[in-house]
Amino acid sequence: SDFGTSKTISEDKTHLTTNVKGTIGYLDPEYLQSSQYTDKSDVYSFGVVLVELLIGQRPFSSTDNESTAISQFLEAVESNRIEEILDPQVSDYGKIEAVIVVAQVARRCLFLKGRLRPTMKEVAMELESVRKSExxxxxxxxxxxxxxxxxxxxxxxxxxxxxxxxxxxxx
Structure with missing residues (x-):
């Protein structure tokens, strides 16, 4: 599955050359540089979706012109201030330990280098573990x-x- 890109290819073709297409903010930075789409590109896009759910903002909308919602999220996670930027509905959920685990999963999905990101299977297993512990x-x-x-x-x-x-x- 592909969150941010869209391509059409006929059945008789095995390769497709195309310009980068997709929703800005959800596209893997490596894909933007190389035009090579990988499984780890989906992981990055999924990480952006997780951030959007956690903070209740579009990934690259910000009132501060110098930083994006993604960079604010990453900074908050790294400095253990995640509760400060959570969407109020998420904050009111009351199970901050579970929210922190989800935030850490999202952070790992957003590593700039694809090889450092988890696989979608690993992401699914971690999120399922959080869900089962609730x-x-x-x-x-x-x-x-x-x-x-x-x-x-x-x-x-x-x-x-x-x-x-x-x-x-x-x-």
Whole structure:
């Protein structure tokens, strides 16, 4: 899977030469320099998505013109200040140990050199380990008693209607 790039190739072709295409901010820096897309390019893009989920900002949007959300995230992780930049919804989650582990996974995904990044299998195993270590989460209805709850997706709000409260072991 490819988070930031898009290519089309016909079945009779084995190679494709193309200009770099994709969403700025999600593209692997090595790919931008070499135009060689690897499995580790996906790892970088996934790391950017994790950061976006943790801090609630687009990866390269910032009020500070000198730094990006990604660089602010990396600096916060390195200096053990991750709680200062978390999205309030993530901060309110209450299980900061799990959030720190996810932040460390994201940091490793964002290494500039692809060879230093984990594989997607390693990333999946680490995230699954965090998920399995979590206690059940209770999902409650909205305050307006509409019978739904909201999740933030891609900068928007999606509401799912349910008929009753329930407990689940996954996030």
């Amino acid at each position: 206690m059940p989460v209770t999902v409650a209805a909205d305050e307006d008693n509409s019978g739904g709850f909201s999740t933030i997706l891609n900068g928007g709000v999606e509401t799912l209607t349910v008929n009753r409260s329930f407990t689940t072991n996954s996030l």
